[in-house]
Amino acid sequence: MLNGELTAAEAARNAGVSEQSVSNWRRQFLEGARTGLAGEGGRDAEDASRIAELTQEIATLKATIGELYIELRKYGRSTAGRAPMRGGRPTRTQDSSNSLFYPGTAC
Numbered sequence: 063m064l065n066g067e068l069t070a071a072e073a074a075r076n077a078g079v080s081e082q083s084v085s086n087w088r089r090q091f092l093e094g095a096r097t098g099l100a101g102e103g104g105r106d107a108e109d110a111s112r113i114a115e116l117t118q119e120i121a122t123l124k125a126t127i128g129e130l131y132i133e134l135r136k137y138g139r140s141t142a143g144r145a146p147m148r149g150g151r152p153t154r155t156q157d158s159s160n161s162l163f164y165p166g167t168a169c
Contacts, residue, residue, distance in 0.1 A: 063088060 063073040063084065070088070074081040 064091075 063070060068076070070081050070084045074084045077084065
């Protein structure tokens with residue numbers, strides 16, 4: 063039908079559907095082709111908006127992870143924030159409120 067060999071009525075008869083269905087399919091096909099060629103890749107505005115939102119969230123999370131990594135490295139290199147070690151395990155000191163150094167303790 064698209065290349066002019068069949069009419070909508072003939073295509074509908076061949077497919078066993080109504081002529082209106084064939085015309086609707088043709089219209090949807092051509093609209094999808096226009097959208098794809100326009101660079102939207104067949105996505106509607108809502109999908110494109112959601113993708114942009116998720117891309118921004120990913121960028122924010124990556125930046126946060128980077129900042130936390132730098133903080134961990136900073137504290138990992140200094141001895142000021144470390145708990146005293148005895149036999150390879152942290153020992154409890156007066157300030158045991160820091161659960162980062164004392165697993166299993168409350169904050």
